[in-house]
Amino acid sequence: MDRAEFAATGTVWAATVIRTPVPGFEPPHALAYVDIDDGPRVLASVAGATAPVPGSRVRLATVAAETLTVEVL
Amino acid sequence: MSAHVYGVGTSNFGRQPDVPLRELAWDAVREAFADAQHDRPEAVYVGTVFGESGIAQRTLSDLGIVGVPVLTIENACASGTTALHEAADAVERGRYRVVLALGLEQLSTRGPLHPEPRDPEGGRGLSLPGTYAMNANRYMHVYGLTREQLALVSIKNHRNAIENSRAQFAGEYSIAEVLESPMIADPITRLQCCPLSDGAAAAVVGTDRGRARDVPVLAHELRSGWYWDHRSTSACGFKLVEQVAVAALGRAQVRPADLGVLEVHDAFTIGELVATEAIGLAPEGHGADLLERGHTWRDGAQPVNPSGGLLSRGHPLGATGLAQVAEICWQLRGEAGRRQVKETSLGLVETMGGGVAGIEGNACVVFVLGRRPRHVFAGTAKPVSASGNANG
Numbered sequence: 001m002d003r004a005e006f007a008a009t010g011t012v013w014a015a016t017v018i019r020t021p022v023p024g025f026e027p028p029h030a031l032a033y034v035d036i037d038d039g040p041r042v043l044a045s046v047a048g049a050t051a052p053v054p055g056s057r058v059r060l061a062t063v064a065a066e067t068l069t070v071e072v073l
Numbered sequence: 074m075s076a077h078v079y080g081v082g083t084s085n086f087g088r089q090p091d092v093p094l095r096e097l098a099w100d101a102v103r104e105a106f107a108d109a110q111h112d113r114p115e116a117v118y119v120g121t122v123f124g125e126s127g128i129a130q131r132t133l134s135d136l137g138i139v140g141v142p143v144l145t146i147e148n149a150c151a152s153g154t155t156a157l158h159e160a161a162d163a164v165e166r167g168r169y170r171v172v173l174a175l176g177l178e179q180l181s182t183r184g185p186l187h188p189e190p191r192d193p194e195g196g197r198g199l200s201l202p203g204t205y206a207m208n209a210n211r212y213m214h215v216y217g218l219t220r221e222q223l224a225l226v227s228i229k230n231h232r233n234a235i236e237n238s239r240a241q242f243a244g245e246y247s248i249a250e251v252l253e254s255p256m257i258a259d260p261i262t263r264l265q266c267c268p269l270s271d272g273a274a275a276a277v278v279g280t281d282r283g284r285a286r287d288v289p290v291l292a293h294e295l296r297s298g299w300y301w302d303h304r305s306t307s308a309c310g311f312k313l314v315e316q317v318a319v320a321a322l323g324r325a326q327v328r329p330a331d332l333g334v335l336e337v338h339d340a341f342t343i344g345e346l347v348a349t350e351a352i353g354l355a356p357e358g359h360g361a362d363l364l365e366r367g368h369t370w371r372d373g374a375q376p377v378n379p380s381g382g383l384l385s386r387g388h389p390l391g392a393t394g395l396a397q398v399a400e401i402c403w404q405l406r407g408e409a410g411r412r413q414v415k416e417t418s419l420g421l422v423e424t425m426g427g428g429v430a431g432i433e434g435n436a437c438v439v440f441v442l443g444r445r446p447r448h449v450f451a452g453t454a455k456p457v458s459a460s461g462n463a464n465g
Contacts, residue, residue, distance in 0.1 A: 013211065014207040014210045015207070016203050016258045016261075017256075017258065017259045018199070018202075019258060019259070020185075020200060022188065023187055024190070024198065025198035031197065031198065031199055031203060035303065040303050041301075043193060043197050043430075045197060045198070051259055054210065054211060054214035055214065067197070068197065
């Protein structure tokens with residue numbers, strides 16, 4: 001396995017808002033599958049509690065070991 | 074050597090925290106033995122997801138089933154059908170003459186299922202309804218699927234369950250009632266989610282003993298998912314169900330249009346649409362047309378989930394697949410009472426187990442049960458058209 005670097009922007013493949021409790025997450029919690037422009041599809045939290053429409057352009061806002069958050073451009 | 078289902082049985086389904094799980098299993102096994110007129114299996118394959126260590130032997134020893142090989146199998150929501158898959162395979166290979174497949178689960182004492190936090194998806198808080206909601210959201214965007222069309226799955230299956238006395242839920246709902254029930258994960262509302270259930274189901278499978286009432290196992294296939302192809306335009310899981318269904322139908326030498334009754338994995342409404350398309354009842358993205366045309370309703374050409382499905386009968390994980398098989402056997406024999414579909418000789422069961430991130434599913438199992446319709450020429454794997462002659 002190798003490390004790879006990808007763009008910080010991508011397109012929403014699908015999104016939802018989780019409205020029931022999941023341990024460690026406070027509902028409502030928006031999540032999106034994001035197709036990174038030159039990379040894979042990743043699951044990311046979405047800033048705010050609204051699900052962006054598929055096709056929306058997003059940018060990575062926070063990347064940490066356990067969290068990945070995008071904001072709608 | 075072909076395998077035949079001699080008999081099936083189930084418990085009641087629902088929240089039954091005060092009933093020991095083994096008692097639910099006894100109900101299923103006793104009914105299956107009586108139905109099969111056979112109670113001496115040479116081996117037992119048990120499907121369960123959360124059953125404690127030894128649950129199979131603990132349950133079976135009380136029934137006098139001891140001294141034979143007993144295996145416990147975990148394959149997420151497809152655990153029960155995986156147990157039957159292995160049981161049928163063992164019969165076909167001549168390893169045993171008669172095997173009992175049993176599925177059991179008690180979720181009411183356990184509480185809601187949460188995603189595995191060590192998975193990337195689970196670690197980011199994507200609940201199981203959330204994974205299906207993603208597919209529903211994608212379908213709405215790509216194919217123009219509407220919330221109202223999604224709700225039809227719930228309405229149909231809850232109505233079907235009215236005639237199923239063992240179902241957990243049943244009722245006549247309007248589109249507005251389905252859509253206005255609490256939102257779980259957009260666009261999936263509570264009435265579009267399977268409930269937390271307890272239950273058990275069983276099937277006795279064995280070699281051909283020449284009884285017309287036994288249901289032939291024409292084909293059965295099991296796969297676990299390949300990596301979800303991020304370049305694919307299909308919903309997550311679609312390709313897995315399609316692969317398994319194509320393999321099973323091919324082995325059975327029948328076409329999707331030949332199927333007269335189906336039980337598919339409607340853990341959430343979108344699941345039924347994806348499954349019916351992947352099995353080949355409709356082109357990808359057009360599963361909702363089947364509902365709007367009445368095609369998959371109980372009195373339609375190809376009824377889907379006449380039992381009420383997971384949405385209404387309930388979804389005790391390990392028991393679900395065998396409950397689906399029981400319904401198809403009852404339907405094919407004309408024993409489904411007031412929920413009987415029109416006469417048919419051919420049915421299909423599809424169970425999809427998920428939960429692991431990055432792949433299209435932990436397991437998908439498809440069974441083709443019954444007898445080929447007469448217009449299918451048994452000597453060729455090549456599909457023939459309904460109007461064409463069988464020698465074509």
